[in-house]
Amino acid sequence: MNRLPAWFRPVNVRYEWWEEWVMRLAFAALLVRGMPEVTHFTGQPVPNGLAHWMDFTFLSDPAVVLWLRWIYGAMIGLYVLGIWRMLSLPVLAAVLVSYGTLGNSQGAINHITQIFVLVVLGQMVSAWHSGLWLRRRITDKSEYRRQANDNLIHATLQVMAAVYVVSGLTKLINSGGEWIWSVPNLAVQFAKNLDMAYYNTLQTPEGGTVAVIAWIAEWPNAARLLFGTGLVLELFAFLALLRREWAALMGLSLLLMHATISHIMHLGFFYNKILLLVFFINIPFWIVCVARRIANRQESGTRRPAIAPESGAL
């Protein structure tokens, strides 16, 4: 490991208490968005996932949903307080998986919430791992709490990285390794999305899709280079697990990729964007890091580490 350049050496990142709070509150806000609502789906015509074995249509019963809302709300409360995660996260995951499974069992699979629900599952695994294994190894209570919190955040990063790497690998597998070569065919997909957006409301959508289609037709190799960069980003998303700088760099790049796709293809990527902002990029840390560095320089006039080395920033 020591032969690797500093930037490629993995760091056991220690998160500050305020970072952990910001992340926890932001994630709780996403959980609130998943608050149970009465669904209009009353059947599972094409079962997906757990719907092969379970009937989730109880989510269309207002009385059941009212109870679920209370339970779900209480679990968010526990999550925000950072206590009883071994209880709160499985309940939150169960509710979110139930809604997603019912929605995806209507014959039309979408990929809007998967990354978010997988992160909840990843955090659940981390909470159980800490509760059952880490607690026995670390006797000091405050150190245990800190390590458990760090592991929870790192688990989130791992799940997000896994989602992007899997997406990249699937592109290579399904295209027989010729994905980059087939990039000019994206023009067909862009045209389809543009037409679909039009037939949703009969309003011509804004954005530069038509210009992009023309650009791809005129410069196919430039398009291969541009969209190929997106594939490389996905495949190397695991670098974000090495240290803070990589996480921020990959986060910014992936966010830019999503923003570009949103603009051209009229796709949202809401959960992807928020999770990247909060966990990969982690803006509050970098603001404090820069502020401390400036303050330290003004105080001493010399270059000193402005933030503890174990925080994971060079």
Added chain:
Amino acid sequence: MPKPHPIPPVCRIRAAWISRAAKARIWIFLVFCALCLGLGEQYPFSNFPMYSNMEDHTYLLYITDENGQPIPLMTAYGMRTSILKKFFHTEARKIAKKSGKSMSTMDPQAFEPAGQAAIGRILSYRNDLNPELHPWKEIHLVHLDIRLGAGGLNRTHTRIATRVL
């Protein structure tokens, strides 16, 4: 005589990898990668196949009234055209499988039963919409084929199903 090691060599190598993954704190990453790739489209797991196999043609569906005027699907029935396509595609794939042909080589009109099923889904998608906002007497499902040719994009519109309301 040397004592045989209690753990077979293959298991020892595997154990070493697991230990390394645990030390590098990437075991959740590896487990989730394996589950997503292994299970495929089983919510919440997915191998995220969107735009993974790009061909030079695709299609979409939209609806019109009896005069051939497009109806805004989202505004009128609360359903997105992307959802309509997925409903249709699920049924159309079954028809193609039965006939032993590829979907892209079949005449769109061969998918009339899938079109009827899709119109049924549109009409039952939301039960809280005001029927007075729907003055049309018929719904036509139109298949719009988009192909990348030498001269650019070519679009072909084919009506595949009709429902009298």
